Amino acid sequence: MFTRSDLVVIGGSAVFIVLTGVLHYANTPQVLTFIVAAIAVALLASLVGRSVEQLGDRFGAGLTGVLQSALGNLPELFIGFFALQAGLVTVVQAALIGSILSNILLVLGLSFVVGGAKNGVQRFNSERARTTAVLMVLATGALVLPSLASYVHAPAGGHENQLSVIVSVILLAVFALSLPASIKRSSGAAAAVGAHEAVAGSAAAPAGGSSADVSPAAPAAGGHGGTRWPLWLAVTMLAVASLAAALVSDWFVSALQPAIDALHISPAFAGLVIVAIAGNAIENVVGVQLAYRNQADYALSVIINSPIQIALVLAPALVLLSFLTATTLTLVFAPMLVMAVAITVITVAFVVFDGESNWLEGASLIALYCIIAAVFWWG
């Protein structure tokens, strides 16, 4: 029923949740708690993703995409919410931008390096990849407008909260508008779905094929994949993983500030790199596996889909949720965050429009990520 990688993730999650809990209540050095909690968060993010896929399989590929957009970001949403309650606005803002950067620079770069080293030049000429990249440019363009208005447009500068709420509502509305089409258009949602299964299944699985095609055939064909989880199991796993993610996120956040102090790293660096990678990027490592199996189109869609979800769902949701907390989250990011995401998104859009990748392009993307991380090392 479970693939080997499922078992690793489930087992690992259990071990690291317990470890985090013990460390949390044992008053051990916060740095250790922080590191263990970060690993637990990353494992739970992966487990939530797998549960959503299995659940979605019951309802067709289209609904899976919707579920994944809504529930797949749960772990980051918990972290963001608890961090806002703890007043760590800088960390949350850096983590939102960092989630975009770590996915489309670090994970995409890794997938190009691994895919290129294994399979040579990889092509991804599908119109789907380009359309996704266009939506990424549109969504991040809208996301950074309140920041730009705050920097240079004095009259709007005094209305940051209102403008952030307006933009959040508009972004969520665009997301809501996309739902009916996602549910109907099964092939469309497939690329955002079933990623773990495609990897676990056969390398012969057609890139861009629907989830329903890929997963049932896989076990029979190769024996690598598990059978589909029964409905009760998928629901239970999702509920348990989500609850555990909420719990661990709380511990993770409570260890965050002490760990930042102990390690002498800046809050911006902690958010941009550590929180972002733990909460968001690790679960997309599946894209690297897909690239290794030469499913370049599929890998690209999984990875490029992530910044869209962050811009259209996660960031607006946290802005609105922040009214429930002591802190107010606006969409006015630090200027360097905006510049980093602008350079990154434009560059990656050209990379996608190029239609092919090689490992040197991948190495350059990773280099760009390292340079941006270095900038934030100092505050």
Added chain:
Amino acid sequence: MFTRSDLVVIGGSAVFIVLTGVLHYANTPQVLTFIVAAIAVALLASLVGRSVEQLGDRFGAGLTGVLQSALGNLPELFIGFFALQAGLVTVVQAALIGSILSNILLVLGLSFVVGGAKNGVQRFNSERARTTAVLMVLATGALVLPSLASYVHAPAGGHENQLSVIVSVILLAVFALSLPASIKRSSGAAAAVGAHEAVAGSAAAPAGGSSADVSPAAPAAGGHGGTRWPLWLAVTMLAVASLAAALVSDWFVSALQPAIDALHISPAFAGLVIVAIAGNAIENVVGVQLAYRNQADYALSVIINSPIQIALVLAPALVLLSFLTATTLTLVFAPMLVMAVAITVITVAFVVFDGESNWLEGASLIALYCIIAAVFWWG
């Protein structure tokens, strides 16, 4: 002789010109005069466009493109000139950028939504669309350079007037250089021409076909189109519409400042949204009709051609004409205008290079427009 839509535009123009005049001299509340004048301006802009097309037909498709570039912007030129005389520099600058934004975000977005809802995913793979988009990027890049120099390059900051004149002359020179090619290359100009007729005519009209192919065949085929206007009629209509546009523009501008005060909207918002849509965007609604008829390539060319004309002809002409007025217009725009146009042009260039559109992309473009408009709501 006239199509039904011709008659609507002619009749509507006449009614609204008279109405505007009555309101103007009757000292009615300026807000009402302003609204009625705005509608009259939009109708006259459309009528000038139709006259130019008919006139151009006499001289071949190439010359029509030239005429349209030179005369099609007459209504906005009048508004800009009178507004400069009234000292409304902020409004004029916002209207120039707003004309670009309202065309390539609002009108293009609408055409994607309407075309996508009616016809599903639309493709526009022609090299022509991409080449036009490249010229759009080049022209707007040049247009914003004096602004950037003024913000961050202190030595040039004191020479805003000189730099604006230099850039204006260079932009007009590029436009002048493009004329011989436009006149010679008949198929090239066709996309910017005959748009109203293609809509009025048959849906079977070949996208990108020359104007000469489309218009005469249309009435016979479908009965929707009118016959070609006689030369005297086209010339007279152009002269009358232009004169009326000059007259109404004057009334429109004189109601502008009182209306801004009465409605408590900012001058930037008035220019960016209201003046821009009335003076420029409405006439391009023909692009939406073309998208509805699944002539996506044609629709795109009409719409994307507009920002090029604004950057290469309208803005430079107003800078040079401003020496005849009490006010000096420079190409140093407010920073937020520059950022808005930069994000928009880069995004739309990717949208065009994508080669296909769907209604979600259209909705996102409109969302981006709404966010930018919201920013300028406060000043």
Added chain:
Amino acid sequence: MFTRSDLVVIGGSAVFIVLTGVLHYANTPQVLTFIVAAIAVALLASLVGRSVEQLGDRFGAGLTGVLQSALGNLPELFIGFFALQAGLVTVVQAALIGSILSNILLVLGLSFVVGGAKNGVQRFNSERARTTAVLMVLATGALVLPSLASYVHAPAGGHENQLSVIVSVILLAVFALSLPASIKRSSGAAAAVGAHEAVAGSAAAPAGGSSADVSPAAPAAGGHGGTRWPLWLAVTMLAVASLAAALVSDWFVSALQPAIDALHISPAFAGLVIVAIAGNAIENVVGVQLAYRNQADYALSVIINSPIQIALVLAPALVLLSFLTATTLTLVFAPMLVMAVAITVITVAFVVFDGESNWLEGASLIALYCIIAAVFWWG
């Protein structure tokens, strides 16, 4: 053995080296020395390029690309080094950005105008051109990050030197990573290689063909090309030209500051336009010749490859070499330089992705260059 153009370059170099030396030691007006030295530098840059090509032919096309990257920038490296010793940091930084701009705006624009006027619309649909453009975007994106951090990210602002060194090392590492692939992949390197020979040879030479295919066949076919230089000659020519370049660069730099004073031009303009064109752009005029011969793909690769070498090799090397001089070169450029290169690189990337060029696009690129140069005329 020598082609006619070889002889012109060799003879011209000799004459102008002697002239520069005489003027340098004769205490003539520095402006004259400066102009003559600039011509000598440009000729020597071309001669170094030709020697490297001939040398590289011995070792295969792959190694030639590597040699060209490493040695082809020698003249600029000498100028930069001597200028840093003379404390002319502003000139060096402007020259680095100016080398990028003059190649991808001025030289590329000229090649579009010449190619378009001679051959009509030119197509360059190769994946190679797009991949090169993507690397250009990535490399310049990384290059400008320290500047952006310095402007807006206060904590990193105090660490400009460290950040510049980190970025330089990363950029050189990406370049080093690209070497093995360049050496192995012979067809890949061909486009950056043998450019002078392809021009000297037959117009029928296949665009993008390997250097080995083009050069030996050329003399037999057309009689335009020279035979391959013997190894001793290529090595000697490279050594002599490099030594002479070092000598002349020293004279050129020592005349630079007095000439700037005498001509009342700003140091930024001198670096951006004069030093950049003399040191880097002239040698790429070969790209214009290729476009004239309708080898559009080949022309584009030669020209677009230049900014990559500047960003990945020349700029980082000068940063590290500056530790040997009295002055410290950082990668924190004046904001206007960064904005100019950002607009340029994004625009040119779209131009390349367009896949075709015409002379109007070329004229627009040249217009953009003129506007940027005009901005820097005032400081």
